[in-house]
Amino acid sequence: MEWGNSSLYADFVLLGLFSGSRFPWLLFSLILLVFVISIASNTTMILLIRADPRLHTPMYFLLSQLSLMDILYISTIVPKMLLDQAASQRVISFAGCTAQHFLYLTLAGAEFFLLGLMSYDRYVAICQPLRYPVLMSRRVCLLIVVATWLGGSADGFLLTPVTMQFPFCASRAINHFFCEVPALLKLSCRDTSAYETAMYVCCILMLLIPFSVISASYTRILIAVYRMSEAKGRRKAVATCSSHMVVVSLFYGAAMYTYVLPHSYHTPEQDKAVSAFYTILTPMLNPLIYSLRNKDVTGALQRALGKCLASRKVTAF
Numbered sequence: 001m002e003w004g005n006s007s008l009y010a011d012f013v014l015l016g017l018f019s020g021s022r023f024p025w026l027l028f029s030l031i032l033l034v035f036v037i038s039i040a041s042n043t044t045m046i047l048l049i050r051a052d053p054r055l056h057t058p059m060y061f062l063l064s065q066l067s068l069m070d071i072l073y074i075s076t077i078v079p080k081m082l083l084d085q086a087a088s089q090r091v092i093s094f095a096g097c098t099a100q101h102f103l104y105l106t107l108a109g110a111e112f113f114l115l116g117l118m119s120y121d122r123y124v125a126i127c128q129p130l131r132y133p134v135l136m137s138r139r140v141c142l143l144i145v146v147a148t149w150l151g152g153s154a155d156g157f158l159l160t161p162v163t164m165q166f167p168f169c170a171s172r173a174i175n176h177f178f179c180e181v182p183a184l185l186k187l188s189c190r191d192t193s194a195y196e197t198a199m200y201v202c203c204i205l206m207l208l209i210p211f212s213v214i215s216a217s218y219t220r221i222l223i224a225v226y227r228m229s230e231a232k233g234r235r236k237a238v239a240t241c242s243s244h245m246v247v248v249s250l251f252y253g254a255a256m257y258t259y260v261l262p263h264s265y266h267t268p269e270q271d272k273a274v275s276a277f278y279t280i281l282t283p284m285l286n287p288l289i290y291s292l293r294n295k296d297v298t299g300a301l302q303r304a305l306g307k308c309l310a311s312r313k314v315t316a317f
Contacts, residue, residue, distance in 0.1 A: 010172055012097050014090045016081060017177040017272055028085050031280060035078045038284035042067040045287045045297070052300040058136040059125065062118050063290060065145050069114065070283035073107040076100060077178045077279050094164075097179040102160040104178065104279075108255070109206060110152025115248050116210025117144045122241055123217035127224045155206065159199065166190055175268045180275060182258070183268070203259040207252065214248060243290050250285065254278035 017031075018024035049055045049064040077100070084090050092100070124135045163181055166188040176183035181199065185192045221241055257266070257274050266274075291297045 010168075011091050011093050012168075012179070013173045014081075014084065014092055014177060014179075015173055015175050016084060016090055017276060018085050024085065028082065031078065032082055034280055034284050035074060035082070038074050038280075038287075039071060041284065041287040041291070042071045044301075045291065048297065048300045048304060051304065055296060055300055058132075058141045059118075059121055060296075061141050062114065062121060062144065065148070066111065066114055066118070067287055069107055069111050070286055072103070073111070074280060074283040076103045076107065081177045092179065097184075098160060098164050101163060101179040101181070101184070102156040104180070105159055106152040106156035108152070109155035110148045111251065112206055112210050112255070113148040113151045114144075115244075115251065116213040117148065118244060119214040119217040119248070122244060123220055126221050126241075155202075159202070162195060166192060166195075176272055176275070178275075178279070180258075180271075182271065200259070203255075207256060207260065211252065218245070243294065246289050247282075247286050250282050251278055254282070 018027055021027045045067045046064045049060045080092070080096075080100070121136055124132050128135065159181065163184055166185070167190060168184075168187045169189040171187060174183050174187065185196065218241065225238060225241075254274050254277050258271060258278075291301070
């Protein structure tokens with residue numbers, strides 16, 4: 001079979017998340033609501049951290065980067081999906097699919113690394129508080145952020161060209177709501193088993209390295225918390241760390257299901273459901289988990305609302 005440029009670079013069709021739904025417009029409305037809440041809550045988190053001097057600490061600086069990643073992450077996938085449903089068209093160009101694929105891998109990889117390094121921040125804060133200003137200085141925080149973005153970009157630059165160079169000579173219909181790697185590879189008429197094995201090893205390493213940092217950090221944290229004599233300090237340490245662990249469990253658990261569990265153990269419909277969870281729901285849940293379980297953030301929000309109400313009263317008079 002010959003593959004010309006017209007075949008290689010032809011448009012794809014995204015079957016989407018709504019095709020199997022009995023109430024597609026209800027699902028559309030729910031996803032739109034989740035998208036708006038996600039953008040609003042993550043933007044609010046970033047603005048609060050920038051505006052309130054009490055939140056100018058390494059932990060909240062890293063948390064603002066997580067919110068930025070979540071905004072970009074959900075914006076890479078959801079607007080296109082909602083627009084397709086509203087306009088009753090599902091076509092995505094080869095270039096658009098490549099860009100979406102690259103951004104998705106970059107942002108997901110960056111978030112993996114950031115969550116791992118955020119656990120190191122908690123370890124230093126709880127286990128070595130006297131050395132915290134040195135070990136988590138502004139320079140170190142900037143290096144952490146740069147390293148996470150470079151690590152995510154490396155993942156995108158390595159996997160995207162290889163994935164998109166396969167000849168997609170079968171159906172151009174992607175049984176998914178965005179250009180995710182496993183769904184794309186099913187359209188290739190070449191043997192992709194070697195590449196899937198290499199990608200499997202890559203994903204294991206990308207998950208294993210941050211997970212090892214998280215496991216080591218929280219093992220030391222649990223030991224330190226157990227030895228704490230003050231109940232107040234113990235409760236504060238547990239509250240801060242439990243929020244991070246919930247976020248890590250949600251994001252890593254869904255990623256392990258998609259990329260580590262053999263494909264024979266899950267169906268395309270299950271893949272779409274899990275992908276919807278960590279690409280749509282997780283960016284909304286992250287700021288809510290951190291804000292609702294964090295007195296510093298809720299306090300900053302109350303102060304910001306108080307200033308806003310006070311300024312309105314002054315303007316009214």
